[in-house]
Amino acid sequence: xxxxxxxxxxxxYLPNYRDLHPPEVSKSSVDSILTLKGIDFSYRKKNWLGKxxxxxxxxxxxxxxFPSLIYALLGESGxxxxxxxxxxxxCLKPDAGxxxxxxxxVKVLRETGELPQMIQIIxxxxxxxxxxxxxxxxxxxxxxxxxxxxxxxxxxxLEIIAKVGLTTEVLEKYPFQLSGGQKKRIAIARxxxxxxxxxxxxxxxxxxxxxxxxxxxxxxxxxxxxxxxxALLLVSHELDILPYFCNEVMVLHKGSIVEKGKPANxxxxxxxxxxxxxxxxxxxxxxxxxxxWANSVDGK
Amino acid sequence: MLKVENLQILRNxxxxxxxxSLELAKGEKIAIYGPSGCGKTTTGQAIAGITDAQVxxxxxxxxxxxxxxxxxxxxxxxxxxxxxALNPIxxxxxxxAEVIIANSNNIPSPKEIQELIGQALSEVDLPESFAxxxxxxxxGGEKQRILTAIARLKNSPLVILDExxxxxxxxxxxxxxxxxxxxxxxLILITHNPYDIKELGCGKILIMK
Numbered sequence: 001x002x003x004x005x006x007x008x009x010x011x012x013y014l015p016n017y018r019d020l021h022p023p024e025v026s027k028s029s030v031d032s033i034l035t036l037k038g039i040d041f042s043y044r045k046k047n048w049l050g051k052x053x054x055x056x057x058x059x060x061x062x063x064x065x066f067p068s069l070i071y072a073l074l075g076e077s078g079x080x081x082x083x084x085x086x087x088x089x090x091c092l093k094p095d096a097g098x099x100x101x102x103x104x105x106v107k108v109l110r111e112t113g114e115l116p117q118m119i120q121i122i123x124x125x126x127x128x129x130x131x132x133x134x135x136x137x138x139x140x141x142x143x144x145x146x147x148x149x150x151x152x153x154x155x156x157x158l159e160i161i162a163k164v165g166l167t168t169e170v171l172e173k174y175p176f177q178l179s180g181g182q183k184k185r186i187a188i189a190r191x192x193x194x195x196x197x198x199x200x201x202x203x204x205x206x207x208x209x210x211x212x213x214x215x216x217x218x219x220x221x222x223x224x225x226x227x228x229x230x231a232l233l234l235v236s237h238e239l240d241i242l243p244y245f246c247n248e249v250m251v252l253h254k255g256s257i258v259e260k261g262k263p264a265n266x267x268x269x270x271x272x273x274x275x276x277x278x279x280x281x282x283x284x285x286x287x288x289x290x291x292x293w294a295n296s297v298d299g300k
Numbered sequence: 301m302l303k304v305e306n307l308q309i310l311r312n313x314x315x316x317x318x319x320x321s322l323e324l325a326k327g328e329k330i331a332i333y334g335p336s337g338c339g340k341t342t343t344g345q346a347i348a349g350i351t352d353a354q355v356x357x358x359x360x361x362x363x364x365x366x367x368x369x370x371x372x373x374x375x376x377x378x379x380x381x382x383x384x385a386l387n388p389i390x391x392x393x394x395x396x397a398e399v400i401i402a403n404s405n406n407i408p409s410p411k412e413i414q415e416l417i418g419q420a421l422s423e424v425d426l427p428e429s430f431a432x433x434x435x436x437x438x439x440g441g442e443k444q445r446i447l448t449a450i451a452r453l454k455n456s457p458l459v460i461l462d463e464x465x466x467x468x469x470x471x472x473x474x475x476x477x478x479x480x481x482x483x484x485x486x487l488i489l490i491t492h493n494p495y496d497i498k499e500l501g502c503g504k505i506l507i508m509k
Contacts, residue, residue, distance in 0.1 A: 001320060002507040006497070009505040013333065013494045076469070179336075208466070210335060210492050237469045240495070281471040 015211040017244040020218060023068055023225060025247065031103065033198050033231050034065040034088065039097035041083060057083045058255045061097070065199065068229040070221075072242045072263070074278065075252035081235050084252070085201055089119055102198065117145055120191035122202040126183045128175040134186055135171040141193045156193070164189045164220060181213040185220065192224055201233045206241065214238075218245055239282040243267060251275050301326045301486060302347070302458060303360035309342050311353040316342050320357075322506065324486050326457070331489040331497045334508035340490045341382070343508075344460045347488070349373030378451035378485075380444065382463040386435040392446055393417055393431030399453045420449040424479050441472040448479055460488045465496055474499070 004012070041058040057080045065071055075081050086092040087099060090106040099106040101118060109115040129137055135157065142153045161168060164185040175183055184205065191200055202221075206214045221232060222245065236242060242249065243263035251259040251272065258272040267286060270276045279286070304322040308315065317339040324330055332340050345351035347359060349370035359367040366372045379385075387395055396417045401407055408416070418428040424445040435443060444464055451459045461480060465473040477499050480487065489500055497505060 001509070004505045004507060006501075006503055006505065009333070009507075010494065010498055014498070015494065211494065239470055277471055281474045 015215065015240075017215060017218075017241055020215070020222070020244040022070060022245050022247045023222065025069065030066055032064040033067050033102060034063075035098075035100040035103075036061055036063050036088070037098045037100070038062055039084075039087060039099070040095045041080075041087060041092065042095060043083075056255065058087070058094075061255075061257055063250065063257065063260075065231045065233065067198070067231050068225055069247040070225070070232045070234065070245060072246040072249045073233060073235045073252055074237065074239070074242075074249060074275075075235070076274070079252045080255045081252060082203075085121065085203070088199075088201070089121065090115065114196070117194050117196040118198040120194050120197060120200050122184075122187045122191055122200070122205060124204045124207060126175070126187040128183060128186060128190075130175055133172060133174055134178075137175075137186070138171075138190055138193065141190050145193070145195055160189045160193060163192075163224070165216070180209055181216065184209065184217055188217075188220060188224070192228065197228055197230045199231050199233065201235075203235050204237075205234060206236060206238050214241060237278075239267075239278060240286060243286070251278075301362065303358075304347065305358045305360070307343070307346065307355070307357035307359070309339065309346055309351070309353050309355055311342075316353065317346075317508075320506075324458070324488070327484065327486055328504075329487040329489065329500060329502045331491060331500075331502035331505045332508060333491060333494070333497065333505050335492060338508045340492075340508055341462055344379065344462055344488060344490050347373070347458075348377040348379040348460055350379060376456055376458065378447075378454055378456040378459045380447045380451065380459065380461045380464055382466055386443060386446065388435050391432055391434050392438070396420055396431070396446075396449065396453065399450050403454055416453070420453050421446075423452060423482075424449045425475075439472075440467050441476055444468075444476055445479060448476075448483070451485070452483070456485060458486045458488065459483060460490065462490045463492070464489075465491075465493060 039058055039061040042054045042056040044052055044054045047053050061084065073081060083092065087094050090099065090110045101109055101115070106115065109118070132140070138157045138160070139153055142148060142156060148156070157171070158168065161171065166182060166185055170178065170182065170186070178186070191197070205217060209217065218241065225232060234242070234246070246263050248261065249263045249266050250257050251266070251274065253272065253274045259266055259270070259275050266275065267279055270279045302322070302324040304320060307317060307320040309317040320343060322330070332343065334340050342351060342353060346353070346355045355367060357367060358365050359373070361372070361376065397413050400413055400416050417431050421428055421430055426442065426445055438446065464476060464480065468476065477496065480500060487500070489496065489502055491497060
């Protein structure tokens, strides 16, 4: 136990993300992984009188995601983030607009069964089956996606566990016996097991985790991305970490994308009132980033 | 004002906290920082007299050892929980009225109580109409503000904040920290977020392992 003054404490314990860098943008023209064109969506519900009440959620959303880059989606609750996910995974049918994955319609991919191999989602609560041991959870994924025999599957699981930085002891445990960071790593391992992964969507991957554990998770994401070249779409409020390792930030407000661009540009010069308030709120934790960013610009 | 000496906390014969010493002057802000599971919350609850664990050591409150006097501690220390501790079947106004009645010598008239409730809510930037709401109708940040209003009404010299910003987004976090800053009493902030400590301006930080 130790008693520190404020100055000493901040020097020692304020998280430092300066050694994180976003993946490099390849200059050769690459086809986009995911293309959304003019998506419109509203929920329809019959009320007790039999009248149809519609609730408009998304309007005219177009975006393009490219391989091996990191995208961040910011937005308050009720902005339509989950609905957008569901449309990307073709769980919901949009009223208008197209969803193309690798230049193919998502609906077609879903019918042929290729879709779950290409898009994986990490839910906020990790979505691990509480009644199964970790080994069974990972094994189940492989059974669904591949036709490998027992020994090959075992080998793959041991490999992936080492890759996400865990020991084999974890495999014999249940999810409730693991800490939050370990569970997140298992969830990432499971999603990466999909053989033909193109797009990984993570919903609030950093909520409820300590600052140093967050950094470990980001490093894991960056490492896996180098090997597998998938695009990563993050939904998060943590404006203090995102600018260090994201290629592009999108701000979703009331069902439409109000701002889009490089994190440094958005933080320096936010246009929309919602973005302005968000940046204002996280300013104290962004001082570091803005200072280093300004320096790098001057240097060039 | 508060002085904790050689505090030791045991649960099922297992030592959770060992040799903790702390000193707090009036109006001072102090933070307890550490990873999850190191006994931060248990320490806070021991100081507030609301723990079920075995507490050994001395807790000096105004020059008197109150370690075994849980009722005294409960009356003088306000504890703002990580998960909210509001009564789910009573509306906010009634809960605030209960605090007002319990902390005044002469029971005030209903009109006075209503005024006091309005005042207390406006001090934490909530409209008066909140008095008629139930806890399940309030968001996380709003519930925490109501607990702050209760701490103000109690006039407690010490307020313990247990991870007050854990489940809030960036904008709500800054708002609630501003309200905590306005509190006159001494504060103990329990957190694992270093930015909270910076923004609240805690002078001393106790690191637990």
